[in-house]
């Protein structure tokens with residue numbers, strides 16, 4: 001028997017760029033409410049909201065200054081209640097983002113923590129320096145050291161992300177008590193679960209120096225430690241078990257073995273893997289290399305075979321757009337966007353669609369750093385400059401990997417600002433919005449969006465697609481063929497990740513094809529995806 005969060009499809013909203021309702025250029029809750037009908041029509045059963053809490057926006061919501069309120073830029077608590085009610089009318093569940101590795105440095109806990117005598121001192125991780133040097137050699141995810149000196153305190157505090165995102169200290173039991181209250185606060189309102197931000201790094205086993213690594217020195221001291229498992233078990237037992245909800249962990253650097261350790265006794269219900277996201281990377285996400293479909297297929301296959309239930313995704317607010325990365329922005333834009341849809345919705349697991357993915361939105365077309373808002377991009381750009389990268393090379397890194405690729409406003413129509421706002425958008429709209437927008441696709445039966453809708457419906461009606469076993473059939477340079485099977489029935493999925501035709505001598509009745517072909521004859525067109533009933 002599948003759980004409801006296994007049956008449904010999740011749609012991720014990054015609220016700031018979704019839909020503005022009041023002309024201030026910033027997406028908001030009323031904007032989301034106004035689009036629920038379209039999401040329902042698409043077949044979405046769960047919405048995951050990236051953080052909507054008050055935040056100074058150093059990391060656009062992932063730096064939280066109050067866990068129990070709504071960012072006034074997005075609306076009020078009343079708006080949130082309305083969103084819950086309107087979603088429920090449409091049988092859509094709402095999932096919140098839970099960011100508990102760190103808070104904002106503007107959170108009152110941290111403000112008080114800067115006073116050495118405050119009871120909040122131990123909410124964070126403070127240490128004296130080693131002479132003029134930080135307490136250890138750890139590096140932060142956004143580049144630079146993981147420690148910042150605070151004049152007022154005369155000590156350093158740990159931050160695995162920006163210096164405005166101090167890490168919480170889970171050795172202090174009061175911190176976990178606060179977190180439990182936050183969970184109950186939202187669950188009692190009716191939210192259906194949490195996407196747990198960098199949840200596998202919340203426990204630091206020691207603060208010893210890290211061994212050498214190309215980035216993130218110190219990782220071995222905080223990645224998936226026993227203390228983290230203990231905390232998650234406690235949250236499960238004392239809070240989550242009393243509600244009908246699910247959790248999905250954003251679990252950086254996770255292996256399938258680690259994943260199973262989180263899933264075994266339901267410390268988390270699902271985890272996001274990052275391995276398949278490395279299919280076009282060399283060592284670091286900043287060094288993009290030619291995309292190799294084979295690497296993508298191998299990573300996905302490994303996770304399909306070794307983990308019982310996956311959280312499948314090709315995009316989110318941290319990743320470049322999938323059609324630009326794994327497909328083709330040019331001649332085969334439409335076919336490749338549809339191919340990626342087939343991949344996402346025919347793997348075993350819960351599919352996560354990121355806003356705009358369903359209309360094939362592409363990477364941004366910005367021309368300079370002044371248009372980039374993301375702190376990580378700016379930090380890395382500066383770092384690359386210090387390392388002596390020429391300006392053109394620095395810009396290339398940003399273009400290929402910046403998180404802002406996925407953060408441009410959703411393209412609703414061909415009107416001003418793509419229908420996102422009547423004011424000035426907080427970040428640039430991609431200039432391709434006249435060609436790529438929802439309105440143009442909504443009633444076109446052959447659009448990318450209609451194809452997503454068909455696939456979501458197909459998955460909903462197919463026990464094989466939802467629960468059938470996965471079997472890899474062929475992984476070669478540009479072909480990925482796999483089977484889903486159950487009780488003697490099977491579906492074969494054929495994907496051609498290339499601009500060339502390809503021979504793929506398999507047989508079956510066509511269930512679905514992005515070329516709308518009536519029958520299959522053993523050859524795939526460029527970027528063709530076919531599902532065959534065997």
Ligand code: TEU
Pocket residue numbers: 059062063099141142161197198250252285317318376
């Ligand atoms: O991301 C964690 C993370 O490690 C990366 O995916 C991150 O985006 C970065 O690219 C690493 O180089 C989560 C959130 O999804 C992200 O938006 C936040 O910035 C981050 O945690 C901190 O809360």
Ligand code: CA
Pocket residue numbers: 020021022023024025026027028073
């Ligand atoms: Ca607004």
